[in-house]
Structures are given as structure tokens and as C-alpha cells.
Amino acid sequence: MNKRILQTLEYEQVKAQLAAFIVTAQGNDILANLRPIDKVEKLKNWLAETQDAIKVLRLRGGIPIPQLANIAPHMKRIEIGADLNGIELAQVTKVLTTTQELVRFFADLADADIEFERLYHWSEQLQHLPEVTKELKRSIDEDGSILDEASEALKSIRLQIRKSEQAIRETLDSLIRGNNARYLSDTLVTMRNDRYVIPVKQEYRTIFGGVVHDQSASGQTLFIEPRQVVELNNRLRQQQIAERTEIERILAALSASLAPFRREISHNATVIGFFDFMNAKASYAKQMKATVPIINAQQYVALKAARHPLISQEKVVANDIMIGENYQTVVITGPNTGGKTITLKTLGILQLMAQSGLPILADDESQVGVFKEIFADIGDEQSIEQNLSTFSSHMTNIVDILRRADHQSLVLFDELGAGTDPQEGAALAIAILDEMHQRQCYVMATTHYPELKAYGYNRKGTINASMEFDVDTLSPTYRLLIGVPGRSNAFEISKRLGLAAPIIQQARQIMDGESQDLNEMIADLENRRKMTETEYLELRHHVAEAEKLHHDLKEAYSYFFEERENELAKARKQANELVEKAQEEAEGIIADIRKLQLLQGQGNVKEHQLIEAKSKLADLQHPEEHLKKNKVLQKAKRAKTLKAGDEVLVESYGQRGTLLQKVGNHQWQVQMGILKMTIAEDELQVVTPIEEPAKRVIHTVRSAQVSHVATQLDLRGKRYEEALNEVDQYIDAAILAGYPQVTIVHGKGTGALRQGITQYLQNHRSVASFAFAPANQGGNGATIVKFK
Structure with missing residues (x-):
């Protein structure tokens, strides 16, 4: 992507907004090197990573990454055999501990069966080094100091140092108490040249003996190391030297232990930087209410409620911007300060952001293309050094665009053909747009020229647009109107400001008839648009009501079938219990028959005994068909007249219900739970109401x-x-x-x-x-x- 477009559309300012959410040095490097790309598969991966990061932010509050320093120079020093100091080792330790925490974090996400498109791809590249991490954490504190546990020798030396310091302090404390206090400028123990001393008045310098290490600015106080602690200080100094030597040995050993893993550690830092960058994109999307766009393979751009990222989100006006599907050229006409230039910049910067894998300030389901180049001629780029006029400056830029633009280019023209004679400028604008159309470029241009208002009606694949102007308030609304060319509101504004009606009428007569007809056509289009918007809003209201009703019906339908399945399950359970009971009784009867056979011998069982056993087996069945043929029961059922309010059993569903009203000659409306159904009379059986305890x-x-x-x-x-x-x-x-x-x-x-x-x-x-x-x-x- 050419550098000029990044500067024109203020791409770096958008990156600066994103930088506020970066916490690692590696993440800052990734952001600094970020540029738009035109590789579709790679871009899809970038956008998928952004979507994954937004999902993690929603589910887990983001990927846990602390502030990390840049350890790349440390790894280079390790590579050439140099030793790292404590602070550098602490920074490496933080990278390793962060790696350990991230490995655990992503394992928890995987255990929870949370799916991602790209996040696990990056997490698998993290290489946890448990032994090295454990050794560094045991030896180095977060501030870079060496811990006592780094080695047994260091622990022993520091214990001796503490004992020596205590002995020195006790000796000096005994010297500064009592009568000796009158020889001192102050009763305290301090240090000079890394040795413990006491402040003695100049005139009493020989009282304590020892060594003078310093004096006050006035010369009235000497800082003396008394002879009683000279030997103790000497011993402490030797121990301090031993401590420093042991620390240097520990640092060398730890640095050497990192050498075999320097590439793994460097790669971990890079991966953590990518996670940090993903986190930043997700946080940016949350703060700016941005979304991840969809890549359209046909280069269709459909931005819903698009907003410019560098305008205050409380003031910016959202617009739907479409180009590519039904038309490849959009010509926006209308007065200045109406928002035309911002519309161009919004399209351009959102497209750059999308091709950088960033979330864009637009609603869900917005689509973007993948352009090989984006060109723009926006604003007054007059060059003083080259002594070019405004027109010359614009034309120089346009000539360069014409030399490079093709069917994979998005081109943005602001005030095309401006800065010269109106007729010549309009003609040039039309010719340039025609050339771009022949090359199948995607073009959005703004203009003042009235000749271009009818351009969209005469060219295939081209559409007019304008920025809405509220005549009542005499101010622009900054809303983009696709399909409606801009018209002059001079007459309406003059009338509202009090200009006499005869003057306005005379101006209308003087105005060219063709232009007048064009304005009337535009006015008619605006009226039709407003009518269409009203009808659209009404239709949306009815659709919303229909969707709600459909949702309620689906829930009721689901509830009905759920209850039916529950009742069927209960019935099956009861049936199984009856079958089991019948099987047990049948087995008992069969056992009795076998006993008779054993006692009397097979074939000697008497006929009446067999008949009795068969009767018992037959009694285990409970057929319902004979009930239907039972004339007494049928007569009693017919004698029971159905009436509204009766409780009935709906035999076809096995559900109890209440009769509401008769529908037709042999049908009733029945209330079953939350459902009302029309049931045939012969499927209803009056049942006794359930009595309360x-x-x-x-x-x-x-x-x-x-x-x-x-x-x-x-x-x-x-x-x-x-x-x-x-x-x-x-x-x-x-x-x-x-x-x-x-x-x-x-x-x-x-x-x-x-x-x-x-x-x-x-x-x-x-x-x-x-x-x-x-x-x-x-x-x-x-x-x-x-x-x-």
C-alpha cells in the first residue's frame, strides 16, 4: 500500500489510538510495523485472531499479559557469551513466568471446550521451560536483586554479614550512649565509604581514636570510625566482597543456563507480543464499539452505520456506505461543510483498518473488499516549494493515480476538477470518471459541479449521492443519501432568512430552465425517499411484531411437546410396572402348574386344573375394547351431557382439560394447560374433578x-x-x-x-x-x- 494514502487518511493516528492498549515492548514493535495487506488468506487469519481476542475478552476478561520489557537485546548478549545483570535476568524471568501462566490459561480454555479459530494456533507455539523458570524465580527477585536462596554460599555469607553489622552497631551504640554523648555532634550511627562511623566534634577527635573518613561542610564535625570497630568493619568489608563475588558467579551461571534456550525464549516473547496486540485490538473494539468485518470475495463494500475513528464518537454521524455490488462509482454532490470529505475519509480509513486486521467502526455484518491499492486526492495539497496552484497540485496527484490505478484499486476524489473554470473542470471530472469506469476501478468522488448531478443517470454502474441538508434548521445533518443527487438550497435558505418573495421568484425565472427541472427532479426524489423511509419503518415494526409472535408460538409449541413427552414417559413407566407385576403373577401361575405336573406326573393334570390356570393368565390382561362395546357404559356415557366448564380427559392426547365452548355439532374447544384446542366430541370423556385435600x-x-x-x-x-x-x-x-x-x-x-x-x-x-x-x-x- 502506498505511503501517501496512509498519510492522507491519518492511518498512524488510528494506530496511536490502538497503542494506548499495548503493554509489552514486543506488542509495540508489532503495532509499529503494522501495514495494510492485500493477501486474502493472511488477512482472514488476522481478522480471525481479532475475533478470537474479542471472544476471550468477553468470556475471560482478556488474555492475562503483564507489562514486559524488550528482551531481544538480552538474548543477543547471551548469544555472544555475555552475562546479564540482575534487572535483565528479572525481565527474562517475567517473560518465562508469563509463558507459564499463558500455557495454563489456554489449557483451561481448551478444557472448557471453548472454540477459537486462531488462538490455539498461537498458544501451541509457546514453549514452557519449567526447570529454567523455577531456577530463575528461586534466584532473582522482581526488582533484579539476587535472593538468598540463589545458593547456599550466598545464604551463608549474608548471614555472616548480618551478624557483623549487628556486632558493629551494638559496639557503636555503646560508644554514643552515656558520657560519650557530649563528644558527638549527634547521637547516631551513619556510614561513610561503606564503613560504619559516628559524628564526633572537631575538638574531641582524639577521644575515640580510629580513622577519620569524612567531615561536615563547616569542618566542625568529623565522621570517625572508632578503633573498637575497625577490625569489625574490615571483616564486614571482606564479607561484602565475598558476597559480590558470589553474586557475579550466580549471574554468570544463570546467564549460561539460558544460552541453550535463547531461541525458545525469544520466540515466546514474540508470541506474547502477538497476544498483547490481539488484546489491544479487542479492547479497542470494546471501547469504540467496533466490529470485525466480513471479507467479500467479489470486492463488495457494505459498511453499516460506518463512523470515522478520529471523530468524537458522541458527535460523529453514522452512515451506510455501499460500493461495488450494484455500482462501482459513487458521485456525491452538495454544498461545503456537509460532510462529503469525511464520508470519503471514513470509507478509506475503515478499508485500511480492515486490511490491517483491525476492527472497524461499523455495525455487525459489514463487508469490505481487499484492494491492492487505495488512492486518494483529498484536500488542498498546494505545494509552495514547487510553486503549483491548487488545480495543478490536484491534477499532478490525479495523473499519478491514473498511471497506477486498475480494477483492484479503490480511488477517492475530493472536489474532482475544482480550482479551474467550472465548465472545463466539470468536463475534466466527467472524462476522468469515465476513464476510471473503463478500468473498472472502485471510485467515490465529491464535486460542486451541477453537470455531474445527472451523471449517475447517464452512466451504467454509477450512482448519485448527496449529503442531507435540513432547510428548517439551515444546517447539514451529515447523513449520506445514496441515489439522490445534491441540490442547491439557496432559494429555501434565502426565503427563511427573510429575502423578499418577488426577488426569489425573479431569481427562479432567471435560472436556467434545465437546472430548474433538475432541482425539481431532485426534490421529487427526496420526497419519494422520505415516503419510502416511512413505509420501511412501518414494515420493520410489523416484521418485529410478527417475529415476536412467531417466537412465542415456538416456545408454546416446544412446551406442549415437552409436556406430552413427559406424560408419555410417565405412562410408559406405569405400563412397565404393570407388565412387571403381570409377569411376576404369570411366573407364579406357571410355577404352580409345574408343581402339579411334578406331583401328579405329566399328562395326569386334570382338565379343570388347566382351565383354572388359563383363566388366571387371562385375567392378567385388561383390554379396553370390551369397554367400548359395553352397552351399559356407553349408555351412561351418552347420558352424561357435556357442558362448558366440565373437566374431561382428551383420549387422543391422554391429557386432562376443561371445556370452554362447543364448536360445531360434535366438537368442543378444550383448554389443556396453556393450549386451546378443538377436539371431536367422541374423543372426550368426562372425569371427576380432582378434589383438594x-x-x-x-x-x-x-x-x-x-x-x-x-x-x-x-x-x-x-x-x-x-x-x-x-x-x-x-x-x-x-x-x-x-x-x-x-x-x-x-x-x-x-x-x-x-x-x-x-x-x-x-x-x-x-x-x-x-x-x-x-x-x-x-x-x-x-x-x-x-x-x-
Whole structure:
């Protein structure tokens, strides 16, 4: 991609926005080298990585990466045999510990069966070095200091140093106390030249003897190492030298241990940098409400609610920008300050961002092409050094674009043909657009020239567009209108500002008739557009209502079949129990027959005994056909007249229901749960209503308050103790009210309240059973309680 387009469209400023989310030096290097590409497969991988990072951010809060320094120079020094200092080793250690944490992090994601397109590809490249990591963590602190555990020798030396320092301090403390204090400028122990000293007044320098190491600025105080601690300080100095020598040995050994793994460590740092860059893209997408675009193989660009990333998101106006599918050239006309240039830049910068694998500021399902080159002639690029006019500067740039543009190019022209005679400029603009069209370039151009307003109607694959202007407020709305050329609003604006009507009328008469007709055509197009938008909004409203109704019906349908399957499962279970019982009885009868055969001999079993045994086996069957042929039962069934409100058994579904009203001569509307169905009369059987237990119909113990107990208790928003207290009171009131079952709405939340209610219901003696509500009634956010 040419460097000029990156500068014109302020590509580096967008990268600067992204840099705010980078935390590693390697990530900054990756961002600094980022450029748009035109390799489709590689670009798809980049965008897939961005999508994966957004998914991790949503599910896990992002990939855990701390701030890391650039360890590339350290690895080069290791390669030539140099030793690293403590800080450098600490930075390498942080890379290794981060690698260890990332390996564990991605293993957890894999165990959770979370799928990604590209993330596991990168995670598999991390090479965990447990032994090296463990040794470095044991030896080096985060600030680069060497820990006591680095070696037994260092631990012993430091223990001796602490003992020597304590002995020196105790000796000096004894010197500065008591009568000796009058010889001192201050009763404290300090250090000079890495040796412990005390501040002695100049006139008493011979009192303590020893060595003078320093004096104050005034010369009145000498910092003396008393003779009592000279030997102790000498011993401490030797121990400090031994410590330094041991630390140098440890640093050399640790540096040598890294040498065989320098490439693995460097590669780990690079992979972590890529993860950091992915994190940054995801965080940028979240902050800017950006999305990952879809690559269109046919070079169609369809940006939905596109926004420029460098304009405040509170002020920017979103626009739908389309090019490529039905038209390859878009000509935007209209007055200045209407947003034409920003529209060009928005298309250009979002396309550059997409071809860099970055999320773009557009709605979901937005599509982008993959262009080999993007060219732009935008703004006043007058060159003082070359002494070129505005027109010359633009034309120089356009000539360069014409020399390089082809069918894989996106070209953006701002004020095409401006800066010269209007007629000549318009003619040049039309000729340039025609040339671009012949080359099958993708072009978006802005212009002032009225001659180009009709251009879209006369050229195939070309469409007009304009920026909307609100005549009522005398200000632009910055909305892009595809298919509508811009028109002059001078007459309307002048009229609102108070210009006399005769003057405006005379101006209309003077105005060229063809231009007047064109403006009238544009006005008609705008009116039609507004009518279409109104109809579109109404249609969307009706579609939304239809989708909601369809969703509700699907849920009800699903619930019905779920309940039916549950009832069928219960019936199968009961049938299996009956079959098992019948099999046991049959086996008993067969066993009796065998006993008779054994006792009396085969063939000697009497005929009446066999008949009796066969009768017992026949009695195990419970056929239903004879019930249908039973005239007494049929007569009793016909005698029972069906009426609205009766409880019936719908034989075809095996469900109980309530009759609502008769439909036709032999059909009834039946309420079964949440479903209303029309059932034939011969499939209905009147059943006795389920009677409530006696304790639930004792009206004498009901109070006025109990009789108004609701069948549902809503606990959402209540505190834990308060909610359980309400449940306790509500259950007692519901039992007194005689309810067979109630619903407790507790919400999903953290699950603490739901668990507490479950434990309470398990221990309540009056609760027969309880279970979560069906999916369409709240799911595990509500519990249905049935009483004994």
C-alpha cells in the first residue's frame, strides 16, 4: 500500500489510538510495523485472531499479559557469551513466568471446550521451560536483586554479614550512649565509604581514636570510625566482597543456563507480543464499539452505520456506505461543510483498518473488499516549494493515480476538477470518471459541479449521492443519501432568512430552465425517499411484531411437546410396572402348574386344573375394547351431557382439560394447560374433578389476609435473610389458603438465594415436591412448589 494514502487518511493516528492498549515492548514493535495487506488468506487469519481476542475478552476478561520489557537485546548478549545483570535476568524471568501462566490459561480454555479459530494456533507455539523458570524465580527477585536462596554460599555469607553489622552497631551504640554523648555532634550511627562511623566534634577527635573518613561542610564535625570497630568493619568489608563475588558467579551461571534456550525464549516473547496486540485490538473494539468485518470475495463494500475513528464518537454521524455490488462509482454532490470529505475519509480509513486486521467502526455484518491499492486526492495539497496552484497540485496527484490505478484499486476524489473554470473542470471530472469506469476501478468522488448531478443517470454502474441538508434548521445533518443527487438550497435558505418573495421568484425565472427541472427532479426524489423511509419503518415494526409472535408460538409449541413427552414417559413407566407385576403373577401361575405336573406326573393334570390356570393368565390382561362395546357404559356415557366448564380427559392426547365452548355439532374447544384446542366430541370423556385435600378447604381458619394470598411470590432484589423470612411466612399463608401449588420467583443471579430456598423447601414437612419452572415460565429463575 502506498505511503501517501496512509498519510492522507491519518492511518498512524488510528494506530496511536490502538497503542494506548499495548503493554509489552514486543506488542509495540508489532503495532509499529503494522501495514495494510492485500493477501486474502493472511488477512482472514488476522481478522480471525481479532475475533478470537474479542471472544476471550468477553468470556475471560482478556488474555492475562503483564507489562514486559524488550528482551531481544538480552538474548543477543547471551548469544555472544555475555552475562546479564540482575534487572535483565528479572525481565527474562517475567517473560518465562508469563509463558507459564499463558500455557495454563489456554489449557483451561481448551478444557472448557471453548472454540477459537486462531488462538490455539498461537498458544501451541509457546514453549514452557519449567526447570529454567523455577531456577530463575528461586534466584532473582522482581526488582533484579539476587535472593538468598540463589545458593547456599550466598545464604551463608549474608548471614555472616548480618551478624557483623549487628556486632558493629551494638559496639557503636555503646560508644554514643552515656558520657560519650557530649563528644558527638549527634547521637547516631551513619556510614561513610561503606564503613560504619559516628559524628564526633572537631575538638574531641582524639577521644575515640580510629580513622577519620569524612567531615561536615563547616569542618566542625568529623565522621570517625572508632578503633573498637575497625577490625569489625574490615571483616564486614571482606564479607561484602565475598558476597559480590558470589553474586557475579550466580549471574554468570544463570546467564549460561539460558544460552541453550535463547531461541525458545525469544520466540515466546514474540508470541506474547502477538497476544498483547490481539488484546489491544479487542479492547479497542470494546471501547469504540467496533466490529470485525466480513471479507467479500467479489470486492463488495457494505459498511453499516460506518463512523470515522478520529471523530468524537458522541458527535460523529453514522452512515451506510455501499460500493461495488450494484455500482462501482459513487458521485456525491452538495454544498461545503456537509460532510462529503469525511464520508470519503471514513470509507478509506475503515478499508485500511480492515486490511490491517483491525476492527472497524461499523455495525455487525459489514463487508469490505481487499484492494491492492487505495488512492486518494483529498484536500488542498498546494505545494509552495514547487510553486503549483491548487488545480495543478490536484491534477499532478490525479495523473499519478491514473498511471497506477486498475480494477483492484479503490480511488477517492475530493472536489474532482475544482480550482479551474467550472465548465472545463466539470468536463475534466466527467472524462476522468469515465476513464476510471473503463478500468473498472472502485471510485467515490465529491464535486460542486451541477453537470455531474445527472451523471449517475447517464452512466451504467454509477450512482448519485448527496449529503442531507435540513432547510428548517439551515444546517447539514451529515447523513449520506445514496441515489439522490445534491441540490442547491439557496432559494429555501434565502426565503427563511427573510429575502423578499418577488426577488426569489425573479431569481427562479432567471435560472436556467434545465437546472430548474433538475432541482425539481431532485426534490421529487427526496420526497419519494422520505415516503419510502416511512413505509420501511412501518414494515420493520410489523416484521418485529410478527417475529415476536412467531417466537412465542415456538416456545408454546416446544412446551406442549415437552409436556406430552413427559406424560408419555410417565405412562410408559406405569405400563412397565404393570407388565412387571403381570409377569411376576404369570411366573407364579406357571410355577404352580409345574408343581402339579411334578406331583401328579405329566399328562395326569386334570382338565379343570388347566382351565383354572388359563383363566388366571387371562385375567392378567385388561383390554379396553370390551369397554367400548359395553352397552351399559356407553349408555351412561351418552347420558352424561357435556357442558362448558366440565373437566374431561382428551383420549387422543391422554391429557386432562376443561371445556370452554362447543364448536360445531360434535366438537368442543378444550383448554389443556396453556393450549386451546378443538377436539371431536367422541374423543372426550368426562372425569371427576380432582378434589383438594380436606385440610385445604377448612374455611373456618382463614383470615381476611390469608384469603388474599397471591399464587406467586417475587423475591427479586431482596436480601438473603429478608427473602427466606418472606418465604417462611408465604408458605404458611399459602397452605392455610388451600393452594395445591405456588410459584416462588427468586431470579438467577449468583444462585445463593436459589440454593437457600431449595434447602428450606427440602426441610419443610408440608412440601410434597418442588422443581424449577418450565423454560417459558422463568426456567431456573423460579421454583414451583407442590403441597401434600
